[in-house]
Amino acid sequence: MAQSTSVTPLHIVFVSAEAVPLAKTGGLADVCGVLPRELAKLGHKCSLFIPGYRRALATSLPLEVTDVGFAIPMGGRHVACRLLKTQLPDSNVDVYLVDQPQYFDRDALYGDVQGDYRDNCERFSFFCRAVVHAIEQMDMHPDVVHCHDWQAGLVPAYVATGSGGYSWTKRCASIMTVHNLAYQGRFWHYDMVHTGLDWQYFNWKQMEFYGDLCFLKTGLVFSDAVTTVSPTYAAEIRTPEHGCALDGVLRDRGESLVGIVNGVDYQVWNPAKDRLLPHQYDVSNWRIGKRVCKLTLRADLGLADTDTVLIGIVSRLAGQKGWDLILPLMQRWLQMERPVQWVVLGTGEEPIESELTQMAAHSKSRVAVRLEFSEALAHRIEAASDIFLMPSRYEPCGLNQLYSLRYGTVPVVHATGGLVDTVVDANQKNLSEGIATGFAFNDYRLDELEHTLGRAVDVCRTEPTIWAKIVECGMRQDWSWQRSATQYVRLYEQTVAKKQSMG
Numbered sequence: 315m316a317q318s319t320s321v322t323p324l325h326i327v328f329v330s331a332e333a334v335p336l337a338k339t340g341g342l343a344d345v346c347g348v349l350p351r352e353l354a355k356l357g358h359k360c361s362l363f364i365p366g367y368r369r370a371l372a373t374s375l376p377l378e379v380t381d382v383g384f385a386i387p388m389g390g391r392h393v394a395c396r397l398l399k400t401q402l403p404d405s406n407v408d409v410y411l412v413d414q415p416q417y418f419d420r421d422a423l424y425g426d427v428q429g430d431y432r433d434n435c436e437r438f439s440f441f442c443r444a445v446v447h448a449i450e451q452m453d454m455h456p457d458v459v460h461c462h463d464w465q466a467g468l469v470p471a472y473v474a475t476g477s478g479g480y481s482w483t484k485r486c487a488s489i490m491t492v493h494n495l496a497y498q499g500r501f502w503h504y505d506m507v508h509t510g511l512d513w514q515y516f517n518w519k520q521m522e523f524y525g526d527l528c529f530l531k532t533g534l535v536f537s538d539a540v541t542t543v544s545p546t547y548a549a550e551i552r553t554p555e556h557g558c559a560l561d562g563v564l565r566d567r568g569e570s571l572v573g574i575v576n577g578v579d580y581q582v583w584n585p586a587k588d589r590l591l592p593h594q595y596d597v598s599n600w601r602i603g604k605r606v607c608k609l610t611l612r613a614d615l616g617l618a619d620t621d622t623v624l625i626g627i628v629s630r631l632a633g634q635k636g637w638d639l640i641l642p643l644m645q646r647w648l649q650m651e652r653p654v655q656w657v658v659l660g661t662g663e664e665p666i667e668s669e670l671t672q673m674a675a676h677s678k679s680r681v682a683v684r685l686e687f688s689e690a691l692a693h694r695i696e697a698a699s700d701i702f703l704m705p706s707r708y709e710p711c712g713l714n715q716l717y718s719l720r721y722g723t724v725p726v727v728h729a730t731g732g733l734v735d736t737v738v739d740a741n742q743k744n745l746s747e748g749i750a751t752g753f754a755f756n757d758y759r760l761d762e763l764e765h766t767l768g769r770a771v772d773v774c775r776t777e778p779t780i781w782a783k784i785v786e787c788g789m790r791q792d793w794s795w796q797r798s799a800t801q802y803v804r805l806y807e808q809t810v811a812k813k814q815s816m817g
């Protein structure tokens with residue numbers, strides 16, 4: 315096992331609303347369920363806090379009830395919780411679940427068909443306060459508290475202000491990672507009462523954002539360093555176009571904002587060992603492997619068994635993911651009877667779901683749609699498809715294009731955020747240099763997408779040698795977590811040194 319070159323192992327506490335295998339709605343869970351394990355492999359101690367949601371408590375992992383329990387004053391009443399403990403699989407990473415049934419014993423993580431849960435501010439204020447309290451009560455002395463997305467955004471404020479009087483905060487550095495700047499945790503200003511923080515912090519330089527309380531801004535201003543999940547997105551969010559009105563705050567952070575690309579858990583996403591596939595394969599035998607996977611998936615989903623290009627999509631059904639381009643393109647190509655098939659797996663916004671359902675009903679042999687969350691189907695689509703379509707309007711990092719590369723499924727992407735950093739367009743120059751791994755378009759427009767996807771489909775159908783070069787170059791890419799984990803360690807070490815030198 316690789317060992318860190320650092321002299322002293324660090325103790326890093328992760329604070330996140332999601333982590334595989336306990337609770338997942340998107341890539342945040344993949345990152346927070348795997349990065350701690352990779353850091354532990356490098357010789358560091360990692361602990362992780364997540365809310366004790368109903369589905370997390372239903373885990374098949376062994377859960378231990380700890381003797382850590384306490385109450386937090388929440389706007390005039392005391393709310394009690396206790397900590398449950400488990401470990402991330404195949405690791406020595408301790409996971410603490412904040413068990414508070416009134417807030418977390420619910421069907422979903424953030425909301426239901428009616429929208430976000432109305433008490434999300436109270437729920438995640440409580441979560442952050444419980445974490446900082448638990449660290450004190452357990453006498454942990456972390457070097458770094460690594461906070462992910464708005465749900466953990468208050469933690470850097472407790473660390474920086476010393477609010478609560480916790481001794482561990484004096485020498486601990488805080489890091490805020492932005493997985494998606496558009497989700498900000500913005501609430502009615504009077505919800506400040508739930509945070510337990512003094513109203514003096516409710517000002518335009520700290521927690522206030524256009525009259526509201528903003529958890530993400532709080533994390534961005536109070537943390538010792540800010541990261542996001544790709545260098546291109548780190549540059550983009552400093553601009554008004556992608557900054558979601560927080561670009562000024564981010565520019566103010568100067569060099570303490572950096573982008574580190576996510577990794578892939580190749581223990582889970584590896585076609586050579588993937589038990590969810592009807593046939594395993596690697597770069598030496600991908601043609602036969604993918605053909606078996608494609609035949610099986612077509613049969614299982616009721617798609618016609620014809621010699622056409624299969625385009626796969628696994629995605630949240632949300633504006634971010636480019637549905638305003640994908641849906642009209644699908645309609646157009648179905649009308650034109652272009653010889654391609656579509657397979658879509660996703661859940662999300664109702665208008666997108668219903669348009670997809672209608673298309674599938676009208677063109678059963680050419681469109682298969684599954685509106686569910688299914689790990690197994692996600693793997694089978696990655697393996698069976700020729701092309702993976704991901705024309706996101708914006709994309710902080712994106713994981714599915716990385717999975718696609720390893721599965722020999724050529725990604726077609728909009729050149730934005732992490733997609734720029736991970737997919738190399740198959741233009742003449744890149745092809746001749748042997749570095750092309752996919753197809754990318756620059757302007758977010760339907761004609762651009764149509765042209766680029768058309769180019770990919772044509773190469774797939776008519777240029778088998780070039781296609782094989784692109785597929786194999788993609789399959790050989792190494793996006794393992796080890797590379798990213800090493801970059802995080804460097805950042806932790808620098809940030810800790812800076813914090814501790816300040817006394």
Ligand code: ADP
Nearest residue numbers: 340341629660661686687688689692712713714
């Ligand atoms: P985001 O976090 O913005 O949704 P990412 O590409 O970073 O995008 O990560 C999405 C993760 O969620 C991937 O692991 C993907 O396979 C998974 N995913 C998304 N929708 C589904 C679904 N309907 N069923 C199974 N997995 C899904």
Ligand code: GLC
Nearest residue numbers: 341342493543710711712713
């Ligand atoms: C967010 C982003 C996605 C990123 C993921 C994990 O959900 O939308 O691009 O890969 O977080 O960092």
